[in-house]
Amino acid sequence: MGLMEVLVGGFVIIGVLIVKWVIRNVNRWIYEMKLGNIRYQLPPGDLGWPLIGNMLSFLRAFKSPNPESFIANFVHRFGHTGLYKVHMFGNPSIIVTTPEACRRVLTDDDAFKPGWPSSTFNLMGRKSFVGIFDEEHKWQRKLTAAPVNGFEALTIYMKYIEGNVITALEKWSNMGQIEFLTELRRLTFKIIMHIFLSSEGEHVREALEREYTVLNCGVRAMAINIPGFAYHKALKARKNLVGVLQRVVTKRREERRGNPSSQKRDMMDALLDAEDEHGRKLDDEGIIDILIMYLNAGHESSGHTTMWAALFLQSNPDMFQRAKAEQEEIARNRPPGQKGLTLKEIRKMDYLNKVIDETLRVVTFSLVVFREAKKDVNVCGYTIPKGWKALVWFRSVHYDPETWPEPKKFDPSRWDNFTPKAGNFLPFGGGSRLCPGNDLAKLEISIFLHYFLLNYELERHNPASPVMYLPHTRPKDNCLGRIRRVSSQNATN
Numbered sequence: 001m002g003l004m005e006v007l008v009g010g011f012v013i014i015g016v017l018i019v020k021w022v023i024r025n026v027n028r029w030i031y032e033m034k035l036g037n038i039r040y041q042l043p044p045g046d047l048g049w050p051l052i053g054n055m056l057s058f059l060r061a062f063k064s065p066n067p068e069s070f071i072a073n074f075v076h077r078f079g080h081t082g083l084y085k086v087h088m089f090g091n092p093s094i095i096v097t098t099p100e101a102c103r104r105v106l107t108d109d110d111a112f113k114p115g116w117p118s119s120t121f122n123l124m125g126r127k128s129f130v131g132i133f134d135e136e137h138k139w140q141r142k143l144t145a146a147p148v149n150g151f152e153a154l155t156i157y158m159k160y161i162e163g164n165v166i167t168a169l170e171k172w173s174n175m176g177q178i179e180f181l182t183e184l185r186r187l188t189f190k191i192i193m194h195i196f197l198s199s200e201g202e203h204v205r206e207a208l209e210r211e212y213t214v215l216n217c218g219v220r221a222m223a224i225n226i227p228g229f230a231y232h233k234a235l236k237a238r239k240n241l242v243g244v245l246q247r248v249v250t251k252r253r254e255e256r257r258g259n260p261s262s263q264k265r266d267m268m269d270a271l272l273d274a275e276d277e278h279g280r281k282l283d284d285e286g287i288i289d290i291l292i293m294y295l296n297a298g299h300e301s302s303g304h305t306t307m308w309a310a311l312f313l314q315s316n317p318d319m320f321q322r323a324k325a326e327q328e329e330i331a332r333n334r335p336p337g338q339k340g341l342t343l344k345e346i347r348k349m350d351y352l353n354k355v356i357d358e359t360l361r362v363v364t365f366s367l368v369v370f371r372e373a374k375k376d377v378n379v380c381g382y383t384i385p386k387g388w389k390a391l392v393w394f395r396s397v398h399y400d401p402e403t404w405p406e407p408k409k410f411d412p413s414r415w416d417n418f419t420p421k422a423g424n425f426l427p428f429g430g431g432s433r434l435c436p437g438n439d440l441a442k443l444e445i446s447i448f449l450h451y452f453l454l455n456y457e458l459e460r461h462n463p464a465s466p467v468m469y470l471p472h473t474r475p476k477d478n479c480l481g482r483i484r485r486v487s488s489q490n491a492t493n
């Protein structure tokens with residue numbers, strides 16, 4: 001090789017390295033330089049590539065069998081600082097991974113408001129809880145939380161849930177091969193529909209259910225509105241959902257005009273009646289966005305978590321036996337004449353409660369929630385600048401080996417005589433946004449597991465089916481298998 005060729009080769013390599021260095025620093029120059037001195041108080045990290053930021057490494061990790069590698073990579077490069085600067089979902093952001101910092105972000109409403117990616121914001125609706133904050137949020141939460149989660153409400157819903165669980169399990173056991181997850185999502189959707197829209201018929205439920213499956217795939221996707229992309233399909237699904245719900249709202253308003261003293265029947269009626277302290281009522285868009293969000297949040301999470309709890313038990317025979325024995329004991333001690341479960345019995349399910357908490361931890365259905373800093377705010381020694389997002393990374397909190405030794409292991413007995421410190425266990429979030437359906441969800445899961453453990457078994461078709469982590473943690477085959485009846489007892493015993 002001549003000297004000339006060596007020189008040209010050298011220049012090309014140097015040129016490529018310079019271009020790469022420039023490209024790798026574009027985000028830093030765009031977002032950090034304008035912060036002035038505050039930029040020196042940012043946590044360590046890496047804002048990734050222009051436009052896509054760190055999304056490729058996020059997707060790579062969450063499409064691999066080891067999603068923990070995403071945060072582990074930051075820890076490896078920058079140390080155990082707990083907060084890392086990144087550029088994700090189109091925004092400069094700070095990932096928050098320690099219990100203390102997560103709690104700080106979740107509980108400081110003066111400094112933070114919701115900061116969901118535009119895909120979630122557009123799909124849930126600007127008037128849903130992802131788009132509102134302060135007084136507006138407080139009012140609408142008060143309006144909706146007690147009718148969903150209060151003791152009185154749960155006592156009423158319990159019978160409905162129980163009846164539907166018994167019927168569903170019996171039906172599935174006669175169906176041969178089913179997608180267990182798909183069927184569970186249908187069941188939990190039926191329950192949340194009962195709470196919000198009990199007066200509507202089967203056809204409305206079926207129309208909504210179809211659209212939700214598509215909508216959900218877009219909620220965590222990148223907001224690329226081009227045919228073929230998940231987000232594009234999800235936007236279409238939202239349009240259809242709005243269409244169906246708009247017809248329901250219009251019909252209800254007409255009915256109520258014709259009969260102003262008509263009885264309050266479900267949450268839709270409560271929303272139509274609602275008035276804030278200034279006499280302001282919700283408009284159609286407000287009601288529809290609340291419904292879209294509640295119906296979505298209220299079925300996907302509990303459907304997935306129920307499936308995982310059953311699956312973990314089924315693949316650990318000793319745990320299955322222990323949980324089953326507890327349920328048999330409860331059924332045995334039931335006073336004669338009492339039909340079905342009571343809330344008092346549910347409170348006695350000590351081991352099952354540990355199984356559910358351990359499932360919530362291992363699965364961490366909401367792996368991250370999003371906030372936006374309203375002002376420059378100091379969190380655990382670092383500054384989150386005004387306008388930047390805070391990504392509260394629950395998955396790291398639940399996989400911290402200091403609190404949870406062997407964190408990947410499903411082990412309900414780790415909960416024996418153990419109460420996690422505040423901030424170490426956040427399956428339902430915290431602060432003013434704490435999940436308003438947490439008790440309802442646990443009730444649904446407990447009732448399902450009670451009847452499942454007493455009378456049935458799950459036989460998976462592909463026990464080695466790989467696990468997908470996006471948009472939510474699930475087996476790739478949606479848990480294909482059979483529900484077998486193993487007891488000849490009356491299903492309600």
Ligand code: HEM
Pocket residue numbers: 129130141148192293294297298299301302305365366369370426427428429430432433434435436437438440441
């Ligand atoms: C296992 C089941 C569930 C899990 C793991 C779960 C998890 C969560 C989490 C982590 C949040 C906090 C979001 C944030 O901080 O921004 C949340 C909020 C929410 N959840 Fe749940 N959830 C479950 C079941 C339910 C159910 C059954 C309902 C409906 C009845 C529901 C309705 C909501 C709503 C409306 C919000 C927004 C609250 C707000 O912004 O004020 N969730 N959920």
